[in-house]
Amino acid sequence: MSVLLLLEQRGTLRQCAFEAASVARDIARGAGMELNAVYIGQSLGDETPALAGFGIGKVFAYENEALRYYSNDAYVGIVESLVKELDAKVVIGSATALGKELCASVAGRLGVELIQDCVGLSWNGGLKATKPLYAGKVLSDVEVLTAPAMASLRPNVAAVVREGDAAPEVVTRPMPEVSLRTVLKEVAEAAAGVVELSEAKIVVSGGRGIGGPEHWPVLQELCDVLGAALGASRAAVDAGWIEHSHQVGQTGKVVGPDLYVACGISGAIQHQAGMRTSKIIVAINKDPDAPVFKICDYGIVGDLFEVVPLLTKELGQTLGR
């Protein structure tokens, strides 16, 4: 009886791995089970100390050059065998692009239930998950009754909390033999700062209030701090201040990020059509009567050239970027 934590790495351990570790520790503690983790990658190297304070008993490290990048065939087999070996009752992963696939495949292979992309995970007589449905319009509190019960945790929703400095024992394992049906051909990491608009998690957009193409850097700096994509309203595109590929709206791109920051955008309906599904909308505009304030969650009435640089600075400090 134990909890198994899937540690996500991309060369090094990702921030979301520590978030999941914090949550997994609390679950293991609640359930009175021991917590183990699995690392699959090239080499855990000197990262073990970073895993201290999460109550992890053992880290099973499957280290191999061939495991550096995600391979469904190899990764799923490892997790499956480890779940069985450890008699894991709970398996926690990260709801990242690759983490979700890994969890889904493992759940499929084991024939157990899985809740993906949870915004809250706890133990209360069973594994309880808070799961957004309908793109977050509805939340559901669900208990997973299968053994093991599986869940993946959305990045950035849990805080990383270390308790004490007990480091886990590292159990290095060789890579099991596996015939790869999918072969990795190429790895393309996009240049930092370039985020595709329609899939971005955060979008910062500018409109007529930008005043001219020379002012985009003000928004670009905010984008850089947030890892956001830069959008624009039709008015800004029509004025020739930026290419059409940045346009958000009825006749541009339709975006649905977690956070949408509209700067100097009045919020005409044609713009609304392109960003209405955003989870949180922030509006910065000097006209208090601008329609954008009727469709936003948080609004700041003020000059964007004053507000945005301040916001960039503040976020830079808070997020440590």
Add this chain to the structure above:
Amino acid sequence: MLTLPERLLFALLVVGATAYFIRRIVVLVRLVRMGKPDPDHRLEHVWQNVVDMVLDVILQRKVLRKPLVGLLHLLIVWGFFVFAASTVNHFAGAFIDGFSLFGSGRLAAWYATMEDVFAVLILVGVLGLAFRRYILRPESLSRPSAESALVLTFIGGAMVAFLIDNAIAISLGLMEHADSYIVSTWLAKAFVGWPEGPLMAVAHLAWWCDGIMHLVLVALLFIPTKHLHLLAGPINLIFKRKRPRGRLVLMNLEDEEAESFGVSKIEGFTWKQNLDLLACIECGRCQDFCPTYNSQKPLNPKKLIVDLKHHLLHDGPKVLEQKATASGDAQESEVPAGPAMVGEVVETDAIWACTTCASCVEHCPMGIEHVDKLVDMRRHLVLMEAQFPEQADGAFRNMETSGNPWGLAPSERAAWAEGLDVPIMADKKKADVLFWVGCSGSYDDRSTRISVAMVKILKAAGVDFAILGSEERCHCESARRLGNEYLYQSVAQEILETLKQYEFNRILVICPHCLNTFAQEYPSFGVTYSVVHHTTFIDELIAAGKLSLAAASPCAVALHDSCYLARYNDVLAAPRRVLAAAGRTPARVPREGVHTFCCGAGGGRMWLEETLGTRINTLRAKELMATQASCIATACPFCMTMIADGVKDEGRSDVAVKDIAEIVAEALVVS
């Protein structure tokens, strides 16, 4: 006068010209008949159309909208009728010396004067038009064509020859009623004293010039030139439809036999659409008033019709030939009949540029229906090829699934009415007036203020009304004008079902596109509603004394007429009366009433990017702002959006754009 060999030669020419004439007529008739059956009952109003046509031809009503050019053309037209008899006299005179249809009495004398004077008037007309065409070169006439030069030269030449011929005859003393030929008599002085030999030679020459030019003019009718409008124009006017301009033909989408929907090939047009092409005189009035041409877009209505005409004349015979071989031979020859109509003859960008404002149709003196042809081509592109500007994809899908073009929540449709105590049909079941709010009036922040103003007015006047709330949905008129007939028709069934549940006497709309749809289009489904635009409705309320408006200090307002209101539905006086009642004096707008200039949003263009040329809404907004009025009044939410954007783009925050309902609501005195 003529010698025997001359008579023989002339007879030969007449026979040859007649034969050619008949052959051309047969070809042209076959080309027109190649078209499909026309869905309109074209002969329904034939006698009225004939009367209208005769009046249009004789009085040159539409042509005279350009007064000077119209007058010059009128001289030629009237001269043409006068000279019809003269031509007969001339031809018969070749064989019977001194032949006259009018005998030799006073009638003949009177006619002689007419002929003589009109010869000069025609010359004035020809020279005037030639001066315009070749010296002034107005934009509407685009490239000076050899064709026009030919026609003008021959008409002018014929007149000169006629006058010289007569002058010599007078100087020789051969003319009866010589005194009646005022001009020729004066010209005859030039020949006084000439020896008879040379005089006779010049006389023969003049006679031949006159005769041949007449023959050529007749033949020119049937060589494919714009001269053809003399014949095809009046016939086209006879078949002019009486269907409201705002009613597109309802397609039969269930037609199992149909291989194709919409029009992609020249043989896809109806016979009337083909006749339209032949009737074009290339006057360029359509292009003068076209919003797309005037904003440097690839669509030029004149070029559209002329290119299609040449395509019909050039490639039509090949199609006929193919059909003939195909029917005799089971194996259909798959040789392409020429360039693709959609894409090559007519650029696709031109097809999508049209705002369906129908300014071209309004101004065409020949009764050509440009818009329907473009919609037919759009129908083909959408229904058969699924090819359309990418921005339309989202609009189509949103209209279908969410019931509004923006994809906003259907449940939010009546959010604008929250707190206003607006009755909902689902609760009331029955109301005198069903207020159809429309998508803009329901969702667009700016346009919801029109709805709110309207509710204020309705309540002040004590009108028994209700809205449909979340049961209302987009009627997809704009999708239809983008060619998506399928979406429009499937949605119409849904709307008809909704409306069936309730009892009401009238439908009130604040959008001319809704007005046009329910008033003009829905009768095609066999239902007739009494539909009223809010400007008309407010006008009625004022007339009935149900609204008391404060006499605010008069201020000038520039009224922008909506195409779908003014040009499609003849709502012209009501908005002006309402503005006056609210103490506003309409400023003089350069293009107003039925001559209004589109805002750029019609025909589904509201949902597309305007990337080519300049922006239509900016052109119009500038024109309206040039009136110096501090307020621009609109009566359509689309116009409101476009004009307001245009004003904003010019940075003119001092100019307000308001709907007429808002202006009335402001002036309202609520006791």
Add this chain to the structure above:
Amino acid sequence: MKVAVLVKRVPDTASELKVADDGKSVVTANLKYVMSPYDEHAVEQGMKLKEANGAEVVVVSVGPPETKEIIRSALAMGADSAILVNVGSATPTSTDVARLLAAALAQVSADVILAGKQAVDDDAAQVPERVAEILGVPHVSVITRFELNGSAVTVDREIEGGHYTFEVSLPALLTAQKGLNTPRYPTLPNIMKAKKKEIKEMSPADLGVTLDAPAERLRVHSVYVPRQQRLCKVLSGDVGQQVNELVKVLREEEKVL
């Protein structure tokens, strides 16, 4: 070549959702339903294979009888035939949906199985992967490029800030992400043809699958709507205070940073 596309019927994303009286489910009456948007990209990829390689495209879905309307729209895009596993009003778990789909797919023997990366109603994001596991075929999720070369396909698999390029041998299952293609708008002749195309309807029993009671595997404690409408909260104080507060709520309350 045979292509199977898995599609799901979901409420239109513009729908306003309400919690049912039991507090454990969402009211589904009066909602407008559509094909899950990611599935449209999967269907489009199927159509591309049909056009380029003459593939036969079969649409497979699990759902209530009304799912046929959504299947028709996939057929109108050009798919050849369809199988609907009619589960009536039941809401099977992801595990069971996968079992049903796998059983139906066993009858198709497709070379390529396509699906959307997730359905936009329950956002479960796991059914296609489970299907691949049951069928024992390789799979790649969240692809933005698909290129067929002989008996293998090359795909781009999206990851945060980039992509991996994989080569997969066929048969394989792939799930579509938005950038993969642009779903076509159906033409009228195809809409008409779709009305006559066969939709083979089967019950779980026909496929030899007995559904588990969902309540034995997952227990829904409650379903709730976190926020009905936009907050429209205009912050107050001087600019510094406003910015300060904004960063705080975004981070601590909304957790979007």
